[in-house]
Every structure is written in structure tokens, then in C-alpha cells.
Amino acid sequence: MSEMAAHTPHSHPPGFAHQFETIEQQREAGTLGMWVFLVTEILFFGGMFTSYIIYRALHLQSFIEGSHDLFVKFGATNTAVLICSSLTMAMAIRSAQTGKSKRTIIGYLLVTMLLGATFLFLKLRFEWYADWKEGLIPGVSWIPSAAHTPGVKMFMCFYFFMTGLHALHMVVGLGILTVLVIMTARNRFSSQYYQPLEISGLYWHFVDIVWIFLFPLLYLIGGRYPGS
Amino acid sequence: MSEHGEQQGHIGHVVPVGVYLAVFIALMFGTALTTGVAYIDLGRWNTVVALAIAVVKMLLVVLFFMHVKYSTGLTRIIIIAGFFWLGIMITLSCADELTRRWEIVPKGWSMIAPHIYHLR
Numbered sequence: 081m082s083e084m085a086a087h088t089p090h091s092h093p094p095g096f097a098h099q100f101e102t103i104e105q106q107r108e109a110g111t112l113g114m115w116v117f118l119v120t121e122i123l124f125f126g127g128m129f130t131s132y133i134i135y136r137a138l139h140l141q142s143f144i145e146g147s148h149d150l151f152v153k154f155g156a157t158n159t160a161v162l163i164c165s166s167l168t169m170a171m172a173i174r175s176a177q178t179g180k181s182k183r184t185i186i187g188y189l190l191v192t193m194l195l196g197a198t199f200l201f202l203k204l205r206f207e208w209y210a211d212w213k214e215g216l217i218p219g220v221s222w223i224p225s226a227a228h229t230p231g232v233k234m235f236m237c238f239y240f241f242m243t244g245l246h247a248l249h250m251v252v253g254l255g256i257l258t259v260l261v262i263m264t265a266r267n268r269f270s271s272q273y274y275q276p277l278e279i280s281g282l283y284w285h286f287v288d289i290v291w292i293f294l295f296p297l298l299y300l301i302g303g304r305y306p307g308s
Numbered sequence: 309m310s311e312h313g314e315q316q317g318h319i320g321h322v323v324p325v326g327v328y329l330a331v332f333i334a335l336m337f338g339t340a341l342t343t344g345v346a347y348i349d350l351g352r353w354n355t356v357v358a359l360a361i362a363v364v365k366m367l368l369v370v371l372f373f374m375h376v377k378y379s380t381g382l383t384r385i386i387i388i389a390g391f392f393w394l395g396i397m398i399t400l401s402c403a404d405e406l407t408r409r410w411e412i413v414p415k416g417w418s419m420i421a422p423h424i425y426h427l428r
Contacts, residue, residue: 107319111375112383119390126394133398134405156343160336167332170323170373177322272319278375285373292365295339296358300346303354 095273107275114279118286125290128245132238132297135231142231144302146239149216149232154206155299158199159291165195166288173281176264176274185264185277192284193257196250203247211236239298246294249287256280321378331372338365 093103100106136143172188208217215223217240218233225232260280263269269277342361350357371377376387 103319108380108383111379112386115383115386115390119386119393122390122394123397126397130398130401134402137402137406152343152346156339159339163332163335163339166335166369166373167328170328171325174323174325174328177318177320274319278320282374285369288373289366289369292369293362296342296346296362300342300358301355303349304346305349307349 093272094270095268095275103272107278110275110279111282114282118282121286125245128238128242129293129297132242135234135238136301139229139231139234140302142229143235145228146232146235147299147301148304149211149214149236150239150299151207151210152299152304154202155295158202159295161195161199161202162288162291165192165199166285168192168195169281169284173274173277176269176277177271179271182264182267182269185269186261189257189261189264193254193261196254196257200247200250203243242294242298246287246290249290253280253284253287256283321375323372323375323378327372331368334368335365338368
């Protein structure tokens with residue numbers, strides 16, 4: 081196909097699949113497909129949020145107690161880290177869109193990956209590891225505390241399932257970004273075709289949005305003021 | 309295939325860097341605000357304010373970082389449908405679960421089926 085295309089004046093730009101009328105149509109179809117996948121993700125995380133809402137309503141006091149065992153400073157820092165990574169991801173896509181050099185695109189992608197890794201490092205080293213030492217992980221390292229009502233264990237289950245699933249999505253995101261760096265280095269993208277960057281960006285921003293909700297729901301619930 | 313035209317220029321809407329930076333600053337401000345508000349006693353409103361800020365942050369990410377502001381109507385319908393289904397799931401689950409009560413066992417039943425009392 082490439083031999084034939086090379087001899088016609090109407091050769092398709094690289095990455096343009098033949099079943100589409102225009103590359104703009106291809107781009108819209110890809111974006112639409114990615115959003116359909118993200119809707120399934122919304123409902124996937126939504127199931128957890130739904131059960132969280134119900135159990136929080138049933139055991140409000142325990143959820144507030146459990147929430148107070150989490151570190152707001154790391155939760156807030158990680159929120160900021162993810163927002164920075166979303167900005168650099170958006171800039172990576174914009175760089176490809178405006179035909180910047182592949183060094184620029186790879187640079188933005190690597191910074192995004194570094195921020196994603198920072199998020200995971202802070203979470204593992206300063207939160208989950210501390211929880212493990214303190215015996216706050218149900219089923220793995222649980223030290224019953226007289227100060228805790230029984231529902232705290234329920235809260236911690238929600239905390240680890242929700243942040244764990246989110247962290248898993250971050251790991252997948254880092255894998256996707258690795259592939260994007262390789263594709264960029266191999267000159268696969270141009271200002272005409274940068275679709276893998278764009279739809280991976282949608283995924284990365286979605287994972288950011290999940291954390292935007294997890295942070296207040298898990299860390300700030302019931303307030304942190306004295307007497308809360 | 310001339311109707312394809314020469315595919316020059318940008319594909320998709322190029323968002324100015326200034327817009328991205330403004331959204332970024334707004335998101336950082338929102339994070340600081342939601343953290344700060346948690347340390348002020350607003351009673352029941354703490355949760356409402358925290359969720360309101362989260363929704364605003366989500367909208368900023370979706371509209372600008374995820375380019376939905378510049379997307380096609382079809383994409384928007386898919387997204388709105390997704391959130392609508394999420395709303396159905398949350399609302400109906402809560403309507404079921406939060407309105408369930410253990411029925412008060414009529415007095416006479418304690419003699420007929422004492423184990424029902426112990427269930428409570």
C-alpha cells in the first residue's frame with residue numbers, strides 16, 4: 081500500500097486509516113471511542129463511590145474516625161502532583177498538535193511520567209507503608225485499637241480498595257506513557273496524526289479526576305477542625 | 309480523493325497555553341481551598357463545599373484539558389449519558405438502601421418465632 085501511496089499526489093498522511101473520509105473524522109471517531117471506554121470506567125469507579133456513599137451514611141462516625149488516621153499533607157501534595165502531571169500531559173499533546181520537535185514532546189511526556197511516579201512513591205512510602213506499620217490495613221496488618229469503633233475497619237477497606245484501584249490505573253498510565261515515548265522517538269506522530277497521544281491524555285486526565293474526588297471523600301470527610 | 313484536500317494546518321482545536329495555565333492555577337487554588345475549608349467548622353456544609361469544589365475541578369479538567377469544550381455533540385452526549393447512568397446508580401441504590409428498616413416485630417411473634425427477635 082505504501083508503494084502505491086508514495087506514487088500518488090493524494091497520499092495519506094502517516095497514521096491515516098483508509099476507512100475514514102478525513103483525518104479529522106478519524107480523530108473524532110477515536111475520541112468518541114475513548115470516551116465510551118471512559119464511561120465504563122466512570123461506572124466502574126462509580127460502583128465503589130456508590131457503596132462508599134451508602135456505608136458512610138450508615139457508619140458516619142466510624143468513617144470520620146478512619147479518615148482522621150490518614151495524612152492530609154500527603155493527600156493534598158499528591159493532588160497537586162497529579163494536577164501538574166495533567167498540565168504537562170496537555171502540553172505534550174499541544175506540542176504534537178502544533179508540530180513541535182519530538183524532543184519537546186518526549187520532554188513533556190517524561191515530566192508527566194516523573195510526576196506520576198512521584199505520586200506512587202509518596203503513596204507507597206509515606207502512606208501505605210505507615211499504615212502497614214501502624215496496623216491500619218484490614219486483613220494484612222490490622223492492630224485492633226480501643227479508640228476505634230468497629231466501622232473504622234470498613235472505612236479502611238474502602239480506603240485501600242479505592243486508592244489501590246486508582247494506583248493500579250496510575251501504573252497502567254505509566255505503561256501507556258512509556259509506549260508513547262517510544263512511538264514519539266520513532267517519529268510516529270505529526271501535527272496531522274497524534275491520536276494515540278490525545279486519547280492516552282484523556283485516560284490520564286480521567287485518572288486525575290478520580291483522585292480529585294477521592295481526596296476530599298477519603299481525607300477531608302467530616303472536617304479536620306478541632307472537635308470534628 | 310481531492311475532497312480530502314491538503315491536510316494542512318492543525319487537526320483539532322489548539323488550546324492557547326494561557327488557557328491551560330489558567331486552568332492549572334484554578335485547579336491548584338481549588339486544591340488549596342478544599343484542604344483549607346476542611347479545617348473550618350461548617351457543620352454539615354463541610355461535605356457539600358468539598359464536593360462542590362471537586363465538581364468544579366472536574367468540569368475544568370473535562371472541558372479544557374480533555375477538550376470537551378471543543379468536541380463534537382456526539383461525544384458530549386456519550387459523556388452526559390455516562391454521568392446520567394452514574395446518577396441513576398447512586399440515586400436508586402441510596403433510595404433502596406437508606407430507606408430500609410428492620411421491621412419492628414409485632415409483640416405476639418416473640419412467642420411464635422423467638423429467633424426473629426434476636427435478629428434485631
